[in-house]
Amino acid sequence: MASMATSSPISFAASFFKIKAFPLSPRFFPIRTLRCSVSSSSEPLEFDISFAPPKPKPASTRGGVSPQQLFIPWIVRGDDGTLKLQSQPPARLIHSLAIDATTQNPKKKEKSKKKQTQATSSSATASSSASASSPPPQSVPKLSKAARRFYNENFKEPPQRLSKVLAAAGVASRRTSEELIFDGKVTVNGILCNTPQTRVDPSRDIIYVNGNRIPKKLPPKVYFALNKPKGYICSSGEKEVKSVISLFDEYMASWDKRNPGTPKPRLFTVGRLDVATTGLIIVTNDGDFAQQLSHPSSSLPKEYITTVVGDIHKRHLMAISEGTIVEGVHCVPDLVELMPKQHDIPRARLRIVVHEGRNHEVRELVKNAGLVVHSLKRVRIGGFRLPSDLGLGKHAELKQSELKVLGWKR
Incomplete structure (x- = not known):
């Protein structure tokens, strides 16, 4: 409690604040209660200004009149230029706030109204479908631009060389695919293409080889560890000797049953073992993986x-x-x-x-x-050892942890 006496409460407020109108609150004013008294000819008039709900107080003994209490006072300059205290905000402030509320951010209000109408319509359709005992149709969520950009940068494969796409589609080896391109047997979007380095996207571009269209969906990447037996070669050029790829004939025959609607991969070996050497050899359809493992810089x-x-x-x-x-x-x-x-x-x-x-x-x-x-x-x-239980001529699919042991980095 702090008590201060002046000749006039209005002059005291004007000398203390020096503003036209200022709403006071506990965070702006350092004291919680201010008592002002005015001496007149009859008897003094007291203003007990509180900035929080006051505690119950006994009536004043001065003249038997209880002091007037104003909560959160407003100091307003009147039309005559004098300052006065009042418990309600000025009418001009209320009027300006009302105008701002009606004119501020009309677009947001329109969007909120649209959302409300959509919500009401969806609830109405949901109620009608529930009454008809049929489940509501599931709408496909629309991804944002940021989500689509993140998917394209991290998951979707960028456009690749034409010869690489043909090899991945199982047309032929990369070298043979280049020969097909040079011979004029490949078209891209109806135009003859003679450049193997042309960048294409099989999901968007229309590619034909010898009149047959390349499927939009490329085969998935597969990785195998094979225990090569003696008498098999790692290439498919010679017909007199069996190739190690022939050991996967049973696997390829059951491909359509295990992967319906997915093109078959074209398998090849990573590196080579001569016809008389046995043991571990990696078989895959991933050219980048094979290049990384067989390159001399890997030093595996x-x-x-x-x-x-x-x-x-x-x-x-x-x-x-x-x-x-x-x-x-x-x-x-x-x-x-x-x-x-x-x-x-x-x-x-x-x-x-x-x-x-x-x-x-x-x-x-x-x-x-x-x-x-x-x-x-x-x-x-590298760090991958031939499994002891893998018999001659048998293969086992490699796991992601085993690919990391081999040094594969996507």
């Missing part, structure tokens, strides 16, 4: 188990460790180790790890040391 270690004829001595191990020239490049193995003998395997075995992956590299290393290879088997690529 490849582990082989070599069975040799005769005994192995220290000089043989030293000669293999020093390396040899393969395809004009001096290749040095990462590891050479003599494996312990087993009762069921009478011949000596070597564990050799290389990262170059050149043609016949392990065989050349063993041959340069003066040894004869009896059998050769690849058991590991």
Whole structure:
């Protein structure tokens, strides 16, 4: 409580605030109660101005008259220029607020009205459908521009080279697809295309090869680990020798039952193993994946188990460790180790790890040391090892965790 006495409450308020009109509140005024008294000829008149609901007070003993209480007072300058206190806001302020409320943001009000009408119409249709005991139709949500942009940047594949699209569609290998394009057997949107580097989108562009249209939906990417048996080659050029892709004939025959309406993938091997070498080889239809794994910059270690004829001595191990020239490049193995003998395997075995992956590299290393290879088997690529329960000629689909172990980065 703070008490202040002046000659006039109006002059006191004018000297204290010095404004025309200002609504007071507890956050603007530092005190909660202000008592002003005015001395007149008859008896003083007191104003008890409170900024919060006052506590019950006893009646004043001065003249037996209770003080007048004004809650949240307004100090307004009248038409005559004098200031006065009143408990209600001025009429001019109320009138201006009403005008602002009617003229502010008319578009938002229109949108809110439209939403209300739509909500009422949808509720009406829902009630009518419920009365007819039939479920309401489900409307497809419309995605925003930001959502569509995020999908296109992160999930939708960008336009690709024409030769790559033809290879992914299963027409032929990428090299053969380029030959088809050069021969004038491919059209894009009704126009003959002779450039394999042309960027196309199979979901939008109309592509024909030899009069047959390429489907809009490309086959999904598949990845397999195959235990290659002896006598199979990794290419399909020679008809006299079986290809490792023929080991997937049963899988491809049941493709339509497992994936109805989806085109069949065109499988090929990642890298090669010669016809006499067995063991792990990756089979896929993803060209980018194959390029990354087989490129020399990946430097993926490849582990082989070599069975040799005769005994192995220290000089043989030293000669293999020093390396040899393969395809004009001096290749040095990462590891050479003599494996312990087993009762069921009478011949000596070597564990050799290389990262170059050149043609016949392990065989050349063993041959340069003066040894004869009896059998050769690849058991590991990168961090992925051939499963022990995967029989010869059998394949297993790779999981995402196994692809990461191989070093695949999408």
